[in-house]
Amino acid sequence: MDTIRNAQITDQSKAFDEKPSLAYARVLKDRRTKNLIPRLRPGDIAFIAHQDLDAVAARALVEKRVSAVVNAAASISGRYPNRGPLILMQAGIPLLDSVGEEAFLLAPDGSQATLMGDSLRFQSGLCLQGKRLTLELVEQQMEAARANLDRELTLFAKNTLAYIEREKGLLAAPIEVPPLKTRFADRHVLIVVRGEGYKQDLALLLERGYLHDARPVLLAVDGGADALLEVHLRPDVILGDMDSVSDEALKCGAELVVHGYAREDGRGAPGLERIKKLGLQAHVFHMAGTSEDAAMLLADELGARLIVAVGTHFSLEEFLDKGRRGMSSTFLTRLRIGSKLVDAKGIGRLLETQPHQLFRAFALILLAASTPILAMLFISGAGKALLRFLALLWHYHFR
Template identity: 55%
Template sequence: MRLTFRKHAPLPVEPGTAGPVRVDPRTKALTKRLRPGDIAVIDHLDIDRVSAEALVACQPAAVLNAARSTSGRYPNLGPEILVAAGIPLVDDLGPDVMSLVEGRVVRVIEGAVHDGDTVLAEGVEQTTATIAANLEAAREGLSEQLESFAANTMDYLRRERDLLLDGIGVPDISTVIDGRHVLIVVRGYHYKDDLATLRPYIIEYRPVLIGVDGGADAILEAGWTPQLIVGDMDSVSDKALRCGAEIVVHAYRDGRAPGLERVAKLGVDHVVFPATGTSEDVAMLLADDKGAELIVAVGTHATLVEFLDKGRSGMASTFLTRLRVGSKLVDAKGVSRLYRARISNYQLIGLVAAGLLALVVALASTASGQTMFGLFGARFDDLFSWVGSLFGGA
């Protein structure tokens, strides 16, 4: 009996990308529960670099944005990072897309969001070409943002002059900083790579480790324990808050502190630092006021685009804070390039000893080496006998 095999036509492949939606207007909060294959639904005007890198790390099937990923205010890098990673990005879907039910399975086809045959929302799918055009248009409007940034900077200087110039309002803390190096970790650009590069520096200098919100978790993940945690406590884990670090809650100037209730519920000791700027500014001002010899910054904001990436006028405070502590402040990337771990005397002695031992073993394995060691042994016996005869005669 002859068996015959029939070739079946391949099953049709459905177009687009499908997956369950995960919805949150705050990208930072969404990435905590986003899983590979999910479809991220956000409402993020001008997706910044840090948010894009966090989304890429979660490996979503697609990103749906209710807002415009590049508004034209400044050349933000987030959309380019997402598309370069092969993640479909659909823009300007409108606020209604935020009402999608969590976990609902949808299909994204050429900028449209489908539920079966029903089109739920339509937007603009970003490509390399559209992103390049958006960035070019954004660069033309950058001068307007510079003027706005300068105005915000002067406004902040007027409101926080006493804090910036005289340190008035900085709370007392128990952590000893005077005369020591301080390492401030913010979950910003390449913070993991920079923290790994600084490992020899941390081992040798033992700086005071300050985590700014989620930066405390980054320190724990790297195998260290922070001495101070500074921030509004919106992205730091309970594990970090309970690790034994001193807690400094960043509050608004009017006394409101959104993170105070959470810290109080955990029952951990804390102090409150009212200030207008960002939490990383508060950490730098605190370290400087308490006498830090050197402040090393990981993941903090240094360039104009990084300032604008935060999308709020408060970044003017970061600019002025860097001017305030500039003589002590070093970016982590600079340290990693300039710093080289020094070899201690003990390490040098160990290295020489290991080399001599290897030489002895190599010589002992040869006939000439064995002869040489035999002659050395005979000479040593003669010397020992001579010394013994001197003391014996005496």
């Protein structure tokens, strides 16, 4: 540790001749960017440890109007072309990259510091070195990362198929759902995840009058509850690990459902401890997969007529942003629910479409939703077996 401090003091002496990039500002740090976001105020320097900074986290930092971002990890590792650093650059927010794990440990949380070239200099004299990213450098790194996308796609597909083989019972196995007071049967259910584009999705649904006309059940996944409160809507149900939702949202009066891991893995429901500390009551819903998958299955099992998804993960980039090795539970969830699930963007476009175009637009939405399912069925062993069975059935019926 002394060696590190000495090296940084030496680096600081070289930095005295440099002009600070910005005024001294408070530095706040956290390993989990989503935990840091609520603590930040405009002008703060956000110190994160977020490899492959994703678009959702970057937009949240931009919205907080931070003066700079310092990352202990590589903001673009080269695994895939993540867009987080590009979003920061386009917003004019400086990004000091790859300062290292030891630097993250040394940095005093809440202390004043300023950026000077490739260093973060604290008033205490501590000077941490990294690599200052520019728009040109970020674009170069993203272009290099695109070359690795084929490999990531191959790994993604292999892992997805392997997990599907293990979890295929999700397609037909009975689901034990908690006894909620909120009525889901024969109603629209709006599932809100604080994911990519969630603000635009909610704004579009509000603007087009969908929420007023359909009066859907508002089912928030973790931080999705705060997203609803931001637009003055109270969630009916909050489901999740309870690790990225505010105390205010948990106390808003919604029914709480803690997402528990599959019973056989012995990990239980970690989010339940926080609920108890707040003096609240919650149901536990044991289900494999992500919390947003669990929310969709809950709505489906309780008889929802239509499930509209806001901010959920549909694209490959979003799955890579989350670091998921596959999409088995998500694929199986969507396969089980079928055409009952639509994306909020599709609903918004339907509502702004002329009456004579409604049928064509709705058909296109259903086709877009079913294309990934058909593709996965075609390339998987189970899918090929199903196709052979349908071909034989057709042959014997019409011969």
